[in-house]
Amino acid sequence: MSTSSHAVLLSRIADRTAHAGVIGLGYVGLPLAIAIARKGFTVTGFDIDPGKIVAIEAGRSYIEAVGDDVLSAERDAGRFSATVDFDGLAACDVIVICVPTPLTRHRDPDLTYIVKTCQEIALRLRSGQLVVLESTTYPGTTTDVVRPILAATGLDIGGEVFLGFSPEREDPGNRDFSTTSIPKIVAGDGDAAAEAMEAFYSAVVERVVPVSTTATAEAVKLTENIFRAVNIALVNELKTVFEAMGIDIWEVIDAAKTKPFGYMPFYPGPGLGGHCIPIDPFYLTWKSREYDMPTRFIELAGEINSAMPKHIVGRLAEALDIHLGKALSRSRVLIIGLAYKKNVPDIRESPSLKLIELIEERGGSASFHDPHVDEIPRTREYLSLKGRRSVPLSELAGFDAVLVATDHDDVDYALIAQQAPLIIDTRNVFARRGLQGGLIVKA
Known part of the structure; x- marks a missing residue:
């Protein structure tokens, strides 16, 4: 019944009757949950930290990107609520995972939060749901880690349940761009999932940028951050060299950035x-x-x-x-x-x-x-x-x-x-x- 499950999901997204769930109410999850709610969807936020739930119920935002007034407005309108009870995932048509992906002490990926979250989802998984990973990770995580956990339920991934990846692009403190104005990279595990991903995020953000596979979308996020890390390292190294020569790196950068092409300023720190x-x-x-x-x-x-x-x-x-x-x-x-x-x-x-x-x-x-x-x-x-x-x-x-x-x-x-x-x-x-x-x- 893949066609009917997919059609129902698309219909609910189109008329804003789809219930969205956001797991992880931190710097990524809370702004996203509020953005989805402000577009007319009913949203439930899930987090293992009871303190965050208490703050949300009191109308207090702990994230600067979300004002108390905006949070309270969506909560009072009945479009946003938060809980530590993951049983509510069963009622969600769209589930977005926004949990941390730290490194181990040996600087290897620590996917513990993703795995545990997917296991919680699998316990409540049903036909007609779209599951989205937003946590930054290595190419292949969506298909090699998330997919098998969900597939173990016996549901048809791509037919009954749809899976996608869309990397978060939050920039705390940036007043020029918000969750909805930053272009959103989206990809689905298969054509049906890709269509659902594009439909859902197009209803929330101003511009959606589809890519061919979830691995490509995962690689996009890493490429963006590697670009910054390498260029910052370059100016940090130049700073130490120029210090030894008695040259001010800041004056060098200010002069170099006057060139209208072929140069982009990065700064040491x-x-x-x-x-x-x-x-x-x-x-x-x-x-x-x-x-x-x-x-x-x-x-x-x-x-x-x-x-x-x-x-x-x-x-x-x-x-x-x-x-x-x-x-x-x-x-x-x-x-x-x-x-x-x-x-x-x-x-x-x-x-x-x-x-x-x-x-x-x-x-x-x-x-x-x-x-x-x-x-x-x-x-x-x-x-x-x-x-x-x-x-x-x-x-x-x-x-x-x-x-x-x-x-x-x-x-x-x-x-x-x-x-x-x-x-x-x-x-x-x-x-x-x-x-x-x-x-x-x-x-």
Whole structure:
């Protein structure tokens, strides 16, 4: 009865009676769930964290991209609800998986969340459902990992149940693009699934870009993030070379980007953060071993970017010694910005956490100031830092050096320039703002 199952699904998508389920209500899942609801669909969000459900029921958004008013409006209209009870998946016509895909300690893909989620779906799977994976992963995951779990139910994948992949393209803090305005890559496992994928996402976002296979769609996401990782590594390496020559990398980039063709500016920093760029390239590196194909650019980029926090702490120690005659082991350092990028509260894979660890390994004392992060939550790699709170800038006088790791807009840099004995600027924020202080070292 594949034709009827497919036809019913398409009909429900077309008239907005399809019930959508979004599993994983984080930086990707919650904005997507609200976007779907605002297009007239009824949406149920699923998450294993009861705290998120409590916040949603109270109308409080924990994601900056989703305002409390928007969340409350969709909840009050009955278009959006959230639960920890996965039994509700049986009522969903479309199920979208937005769960984390971290790396293991050996930098291999960790698909635990995807596998467990698919097992929960399989327990409630029924004819006429479209199951979509949005989590970033290596090419072949949808067909080689997700498909067998769903197929084990005995339902015909491609006939009764439809499977697709559409990579998330969220950019926290970007006010120019939102979930619905970013073009959406979609692919289905077979023609029927591809048609359902295009129909569903066309009803939610402004532009859909179909590709031929789910593996292609998976590769698109990795390519986007590898492109950024490699180019950031390049400018990070150039920065260290130009430092030795007494050349300002920021001035070089500003001049180079005046060329109207053949150049795209990327900027150095204290290391890479976020869930995507530091992690996703290694998914392809891991998969490429299956084909006996080396990924030298990707691995070298990873080495360069991973080494940047250590380079920055080295520059900090050197500057303290030269300018203040003080050892890092006897110094108090205030790090500006715990989040991995400006104007967001997201600390996933943030280099600032590594900077704190490295400074304290060398005997120094490290604190942070971040207007978007009040307290360091529990993290997998930095358990000892849990509970540390943001220090107000009114306590600047107690620090020997300030290290700018993240250039949030709403930081009083003028105050820092006036009061900090030594500033290590990894983001060129003081030069960009025309601020001068006693000792500002670009790093």
